Amino acid sequence: MGDKAKKSIIDYILSYSEKQKKKPVKTKEKTSSKKAIEKTEIQITHNIWDLIGKIVVIAEKPKAANKIALALSRNPIRKSMYGIPYYLIKNRHSSIIVASAAGHLYGLHTDQYGYPVFKYEWKPLYQIDPKAKHTEKFIMVLSKLCSNADYYVNACDYDIEGSVIGYLIIYFHGDLEKSLRAKFSSLTIEELRESFRKLTSLDWEMIEAGLCRHELDWIWGINISRALMSSVKIASGKRVILSAGRVQTPTLRYVVEKDIERRLFIPLPQYSLSINIFKNNYEIHVEYKGKSVETKKNAKEIIDEIKRTGYLIVKKYEEKIYTLNPPPAFNLGDLQEEAARIYGFSPYKTQSIAEKLYLDALISYPRTNSQKLPPTLNYKAIMNKLSRINNYKELVSNLLVETKGVLKPVQGSKDDPAHPAIYPTGVKPKDLGKDEWKIYDLIVRRFLAAFASKARISHRIVYLEYPKDPSMVFQASGQKILDLGWLRYYPFSKPEERFLPKFQYGEKVKIVKASIRKTYTKPPEKINKIKILRWMENVGIGTEATRARIIEILFSRYYLRSVGGRVEATDLGLGIIEVLMEYFPEITSVSLTRHFEEEMEKIRLGVKRREEVVKDAKNTLIKLIVSFDKKKYQIGKTLSYRLGYITPINKCILCNREAYKNNLCKYHYRALNTVIKTYDEWKRREGVDWNKYLSSIKKLKSTGKWIVEVIQNFEKIKYSPSE
Known part of the structure; x- marks a missing residue:
């Protein structure tokens, strides 16, 4: 339909407009065989004031409609229908109506029950979602205003979603063969006026890519979600709202895997050599550049020897001026x-x-x-x-x-x-x-x-060696900002200044303090919302418009929660990923999701057709559902346990999850094994007995949650180090 409609609109404009501009555009496209081919199209650019008759301009939001109306006329006539504002602009040859959507007004829907389901249609959102009741009046207004128009202009945001919003409104209430597209990046009067002087034909590739994204998200989401909910109903007789999706689920898996790492973490003791030197009436802390010393005994021997020597020797001193390049403007x-x-x-x-x-x-x-x-x-x-x-x-x-x-x-x-x-x-x-x-x-x-000069920083660094063992090197550094440059405008990236005096090669520097500092290996990185978003960007799933919203959906489904500034998975989130990883692994895969993202990009570039990509997704999904159904009852039982709908016959003695081994669930059993395996390393480093080891790691803040729970309940588990 896209190619036909595209041809029709070009013919329509050529026959009805007084002024036309034919601009041949050559674009290189990649075919499936990776051969470049040349393609020539007619690009229509047209001034809205050259159009004759009734013109309906569709904005994405009411505020945008107001800005567009004010750009097209100094005194637009504000009108209202069903409490929804719109604007009328009249001139000698035409009347322009600027009307508004309220974001998406239509969504995909099916009347079929069960799964798999691949029969769907676009319907008004208010008929699908009770929360979208407000959209009904917008649709009623647009339906009346679009009646018998001579032209339609999609002036929604120039992105995939805006292209789809405007397309669907014109599709249901107007005429695609009489439609144009306004493209702008800001709602300033100057840019809006310029965009309406250069109206083009509808951006069919963007529309097709957007429709494809909606279809893929819908067929993956509804079928897998219904499969999960059906499995719970079979196992427990309970109804529950669960969801999964081609972007949502790989993202949840990422968080779950990172969270499991933290909950199973046991910190190991290590020792750093802490030394202060004295120079030019300044006491300066120097850092040991070697690896942390693993055993307490070895660290004490080294620090006692350094104290007896009483000085370090300057091995190298550097003073450099370096620059910091300004950052680009934000994406x-x-x-x-x-x-x-x-x-x-x-x-x-x-x-x-x-x-x-x-x-x-x-x-x-x-x-x-x-x-x-x-x-x-x-x-x-x-x-x-x-x-x-x-x-x-x-x-x-x-x-x-x-x-x-x-x-x-x-x-x-x-x-x-x-x-x-x-x-x-x-x-x-x-x-x-x-x-x-x-x-x-x-x-x-x-x-x-972004327009400013580079910042200039003076950097000093000194390397000092222990005379009796030149391989033992210590370091101190300092820096001073010589020229703020771009940091004057964007101070949020300003580096901290630290004073360091000058040193001479070979000079002896007095040690005023030397001690051992006990530290512990660091746990896996804390996950927060921005780290999740950056991960999604890096692996290429989701879009700028959808990533933040998908993260919030995971919270609204109670798959994730925020605890002490970090994100962690709930029991339900763990259960969803556990069953999908075992029985439906492809839906948790980044590679599958990224594959379809790449296919949609090919649609946007005009290299691939929407129907091909949707068909491929359906075939993949059917195979997965067949595999899922073979294990449906077991999946439902696992999810019902996590939801608290049924109690496992053999329950973990530490939680409500089903027992796996030794009367422990999979996670606590892994925690037990981790505690046992890590003891030998703690004993080597600290020389502690079993009970001291347990009491030590239980007190540490970075010890994983499941590790602590196992230690607190060792009497229940009935384990001793001799087993």
């Missing part, structure tokens, strides 16, 4: 990471705030992967506008002096075909909340920093 992932690091914001919160700033025309479109600012942007105009905001007046003035008015931003490596890096538009903020201001400020400062 969404970078913004989310910085907001988490500096303010502790979740990725979803940061994204939500950024989207509000975009709708207020304060920043460009935030759901972008690009770290590049295009040369077509009027940097000087943006700077002039920012200088009228008190917080940035002095910073902009300094930047223009520093650059001598030559504004050339540093560019990052990541790009996005639809939108540039996030930049401030220069529109003056009004009534921003505290958190909204923090995100806006980050974006402005990062934008300014």
